[in-house]
Amino acid sequence: MSESDKKDLALLAEGKTLDDAVVNVSNVTLKYKNTCALNDISIAIPPRCMVGLIGPDGVGKSSLLSLISGAHVIQEGLVYVLDGDMKDKSHRKNVCTRIAYMPQGLGKNLYPTLSVEENLQFFARLFGNDAAERRRRIDELTKSTGLYPFLSRPAGRLSGGMKQKVSLCSALIHDPDLLILDEPTTGVDPLSRAQFWQLINKIREQRPQMSVIVATAYMDEAQNFDWLVAMYGGKILETGTPQALLAKTGKDNLDDAFIQLMPEDAREGYEAVEIPPLNLNQDLQVAIEAKDLTKQFGDFIAVDHVNFSIKQGEIFGFLGSNGCGKSTTMKMLTGLLPISSGEA
Structure with missing residues (x-):
């Protein structure tokens, strides 16, 4: 980040306005029938930074991004993006x-x-x-995301994480000045998430003038962003760098910091989740068992002779990268997919 961009963040921290904000939102309200998604919010988003919108589902993150991108009609207030009014049809087109x-x-x-x-x-x-530029960009993006071996596979037959990677590649196939990502790594395995952000950082190095706005539910991702916008109930709770939010709340992680920023009535009765360990000394019956469980789609083997047993009361987790067979195994266990061989 340049010294100029650091000064912009410092000005925002002092509550001052920016002359070169990539996005300026003033008194914006958005309603879906009787539901108020955004409630009279105003915010200036600094340029050439990685900005994160954080908060649980339903707080207005996606609604705000859709207005900024021009994908949704502005009902009340002003939305200026890249030095123009998004209500202006000619500006949106340009x-x-x-x-x-x-x-x-x-x-x-x-x-x-x-x-x-x-x-x-x-x-x-x-x-x-x-044609030459298309080939160069497609090869570079798919090799960076591990998609290169799957160029001929239909998108509908990809795992969830692989679909997200193709979506990102589609968004980055040109050179944008503003990249908007709405929960891009939800449903993506940790390795793919790491590759995703490595690719974003590489592109930012090549295009330092590019601004990035990300909505995310992962606080470990948000910790690495330049500036954060905490949202709840269609309003903005707080803005600032990750370090500033931690300092303001006196917490050592963003999960606890966000909870501290929430309205008091929303935090009422909150307790951290504690899962007691399973008592393996008990004589527990097996509830679910798989023996040589196999699923084949044509020549492709999605699940290959898997064996496991789950005892009553046990929390059993399937861990692995996208496309390794976790969902297929669950679908066979629940009867949503027929078993090719083996038994459950």
Whole structure:
């Protein structure tokens, strides 16, 4: 981050306004019928930074991002993005090629019947890349995200995490000045999440002028962002660097800091979750058992002779990268998928 950008963050910390904010939101209210998603919020978002919107589901993060991206009609208030009014149709048209927007949901911006290659070619053509540039960008992005071996696979047959990677590649197929990511790593395994942020950081190094706004539920991710916006109930609770929020609340982690920032009535009765260990000395019956459980889709083996047993009262976890067979195993155990061989 440049010294100029650090000064911008310092000004915001003092409650002052920015002349070069990438986004300026003033007195914005957004309602869905009788539900108020955003309640008279105002905020200036600093440029050339990684800004995180943090908070639980339903607090207004996605609604705010949709207004900033131009994907939703502005009902009340002003939204200025990249030096223009997003109510102005001509500005939205001119600025759309400078914004990359990855919506919430696994692969929501993809065509499921098209392959990874075809999806990326489609988005690259939308931004006018010639054949050589399309090839270079697609190869670079898919190799960085581990998708290169799956270029011919239809998007609809990808795991959730792989769909998110293709969605990111689609958003980054051009050179945006503003990258908007709505919970991009939800449902993505830790290794893929690390690769995701490595790719973002690499692109930021190549394009230091690019601003990034991210909505996330993962506080370990938010800890590494430059500036945070804590939201709850359609309002902004607090803004500042991760270190500033920790200092303000006197907490040593962002999870506890956010809880401390919540309204008192929302925190009433809150207690940290404690799970007692299972007493393995008890004579516990086996509740679920798998013997050589196998699932095959054509020539592809998704689950290969898996064996395990789960005792009554046990919390049993499936750990592994996206596409390793966790969901397929659960679907066979619950009868949602037929078993190719073995038994459960």
